[in-house]
Amino acid sequence: MNMWISQHLLRALVASGAVGLMLFSPCRLSHAEPPAAGIPARPEQIVFAPLAFEPPDAAGFRRVLPDGTVVYLAPSHEFPLVNLVVTFKGGVSLDPTDMPGLAAMTARMVREGGTTTMGPTELDESLDFLATDIGVAATDTFTAATMNCLASNFDESLKLFVAMLRTPAFDEKRLETSRARILESLKQRNDDASSILGREWKRLVYGTDHFEATEPTDRTVAAVSRARLAEMHRRIFHPGNMIVSVSGDFDEKEMLADLQKAFSGWERGKAVADPVAPTAVLQPGLYHVPKDIPQGKVVMGSRAITRDDPDTIPFLLLNEILGAGGFTSRLMRQVRSNEGLAYSVRSTLTPRVAYPGDFRAGFESKNATVALAAKIVMEQIARMREELVTDDELETAKASLIETFPRQFESRPQMLRVFVNDEWTKRPKDYWKTFRDKVRAVTREDLKRVAVKHLDPEKMAILVVGDWENIAPGDLEKRASMKDFFGGTVKHLPLRDPLTLEPLPEKAGK
Amino acid sequence: MSACRPVVFAIISLVLAGGFLAAPQAQAQQVAVEEFALDNGMRFLLVPRRDQPNVVSAGWVARVGSVNERPGITGISHFFEHMMFKGTDTIGTRDADRDAKYRAEQKAIRDEINRIVWTKQYDRLKRGEIADAWDPANDTQELRVLRGKLDALIRAQQGRGEGGPEAATIVKDEFDQVYTRAGGSGMNAFTSQDLTCYFITVPANKLELWAWMESDRLHNSVFREFYSERDVVHEERRLRTDSTPTGRFQEQFDAMFWESCGYSWPVIGWPSDLNSYTFEQAMDYWNVYYRPGNLFGIVVGDFDPVAAKAYITRYFSRLDPGTKPPPPVVTLEVDQIAEQRMNAEGDVPPAVEVRYHTVPAGHVDSYPLDMLSELLNERTGRLYTGLVEGRAIAGSARTASDTRKYAGLFSFEAETRGDATPEQLEQAWYEELAKLQSAEVPERELRKVKNRVAAGNYRRLENNMSLLIQLAFFETLLDWQEINNGPKKYEAVTAADIKRVANTYFSPANRSVAVYRRTVAGAEAK
The missing domain is CATH 3.30.830.10 (Metalloenzyme, LuxS/M16 peptidase-like)
Structure with missing residues (x-):
């Protein structure tokens, strides 16, 4: 008998005395206690009040300054803080071929290098004394500058912030410090197997010449000059290439006037071009990079679809069911919950706007069970193509997307991020209004069709980082080995020198 | 509890939103908790x-x-x-009674497995016959059979073994x-x-x-x-x-x-x-x-x-109050009386960590210790200006005051830059410390840190989940009211308090030092 049930029962008996005794039937111990008053037997029996939610309309928050700059405003007075974000189009996507990392370095130096009227140390001291946080960073296709300050310090903070964006000085000493710090981080590129996995996967999927996969080396970091930074700064940082959003404690009219004044005289160039699509085509197969760790780290997948593809919503649902839906997903159930082969296992769909992004599944498992876990993941992917999902699975996935939909807009900064991103990427205007209806309309057949079209195990790559000698043979019970994939043909990729990214001699990773 | 980095292990990867930053200012936002x-x-x-x-x-x-x-x-x-x-x-079963039977059978087998491993396998390990007592690859025939039985029961319970899906009692x-x-x-x-x-x-x-x-x-x-x-x-x-x-x-x-x-x-x-x-x-x-x-x-x-x-x-209200209150945690940390040192080598950046025993959360000295840490950190803090930019020997450097329920620690961590060595970083830290021990922090520098911490007090309240996690820690370690009372205590910290704690907790005998060096490629024996 279950120990806990018996002890629990004992306690309940002691607590409730003789009357309680009669309530319990000894032969059905596990159902011993009746539901307490007013508690439904199952959660499905609870009746919920309806929750009406309509997505906010971007137009209601959108303003245009006289110079044409678009500003989204969402005031709220709960906290005495103002959160200002300037989103510039273009980021890593603008890196020149001879200097990967330049856009990120430019963003970093705009923040760190002082302005033409104030040295970097003085500027940082002023901002810190005001308790104003400023960050400037480049992502793949955007560069974002954020300022968060106490409402009482807004005027002074805005002055310093805009000076940074308009007239950065790229102080030589700060540049030297940044170069040195980046070099130290490059040296650590092979320390953690996950970073090797991410780097090599992008190289496989997007090709070594595309900005998604290129990375700085010691040589390109050393070559970054103030002239190159200034040139990149001119391309990115101007009103013709930016959208502003402000949330927090402010008056709308005053804010518009403040921004107009702060931006006046800032030369307005043209917005940068859309990012270019990669030309490389993923070569299906089994790949391995050496790293001496007690766990193999694995990712498998292929290029998939663009964000505005009509198949994206069914694909999102498919992905929920397959591996994105946490414990409710098939991969988590089979690989973690049933077999205990991994702590984390999931699939990810990353649609890009300008070209198809990738679909990938990933996990980590002890060496002996890497092959078994990989086999189960592949089987689950194949099943999506061969069988219809169950009604229950599809309904759960739909309910999850529909019920969590309001979270897309849950805070004002989050809502404004959506508006700005939609405007830059020209998302169809009715996207959010019709999102839930489109989710509701998806059928099981749609999912199968999408799987057949976009998820072909034969066209996928499998990348393993780890100790191949111990991974390849598979598990003790011989349920799987790495020979089960692509006929056992494996392409051993070299570990790369962390500074130069040139291949290292073969045994370096052992 | 400033900047503490709670060591947490979660059921899924988890990032503690907003961290756990201290936040003073007498006029700070009051969280209305019922x-x-x-x-x-x-x-x-x-x-x-x-x-x-x-x-x-x-x-x-x-x-x-x-x-x-x-x-x-x-x-x-x-x-x-x-x-x-x-x-x-x-929840989680379609037949509670049959599921309980599966569990009872599994328990009996696993108890037997454990008994054998703790005795026979541990003995084989001690004699040097096997390298890992728990690795199934080293199982005796007896263990193999038991493990097979346990596995079969687990599979049947899941509907993946004998009896097929019909035998399943789990709803996964x-x-x-x-x-x-x-x-x-x-x-x-x-x-x-x-x-x-x-x-x-x-x-x-x-x-x-x-x-x-x-x-x-x-x-x-x-x-x-x-x-x-x-x-x-x-x-x-x-x-x-x-x-x-x-x-x-x-x-x-x-x-x-x-x-x-x-x-x-x-x-x-x-x-x-x-x-x-x-x-x-x-x-x-x-x-x-x-x-x-x-x-x-x-x-x-x-x-x-x-x-x-x-x-x-x-x-x-249906939860049973139980009869056994949790026993008190009685074992206190003993005083450290001699410096401890660890030299590590691996795929790691050359670095140093110096740690000191301090005080638990809520201790009167925890507030100046947090402020001391704040003075050293961030872009205009003494570590960045002194070690990263000034002497140019550190790629990064930070301190943290981690005050827990029963004890606390203060740590300094830094990674080297260029040809600098961990020993240089360690020495530079002692010099920064000596400055804090010998002179009071200038008024403007302290004000700056207090301003930053006060603004942080608002920022960390903005997100619901971040607020929930903070209340969880405050209520466990002290009292939820600390979220409203703490700011006043930080605001009250003086330069003299900081100098005092700098002289109280940072003695050589109270420190432990970890030195990290990168393994040189090809230098390994194997």
């Missing part, structure tokens, strides 16, 4: 906020963590966290499915040295579902998959500790640093203990630490407090 208690002793903190409409973040805390463990059951608090997602007699991960269908998101939990916290965000109309689900698992958990889930936790340990560049080194450093108190073992537990927990030990733990008097709930977001109290009363 306290509410049930007859069975369970308390609730309610924070209705309408600024983020449509959602409620809700959670509860068990005042138990690895500090409450002992050798033999290290990691059991974290293992419990995993067990709590495995269902009850209602139903707990998650129910929440997923209802629009729950971010369902997770974490275990630290001092507490275990379970939380989720639900649509505003689903608070009753939360009360149903959480009170059901607190009332009615059956520790389904008690044996198979260990494989998952082993993978978690491999992922977080064994396969990371510094995971094992940090574990060793912790074990060296803490001499007598319960912070010396890892939250995730030692591997042998993880294999050894028995059902009886788990039951004892449950009956002591998962009783309503040792629990509290937190609800933050868009809800009506009157309705919330009605749900909470209806559902959580």
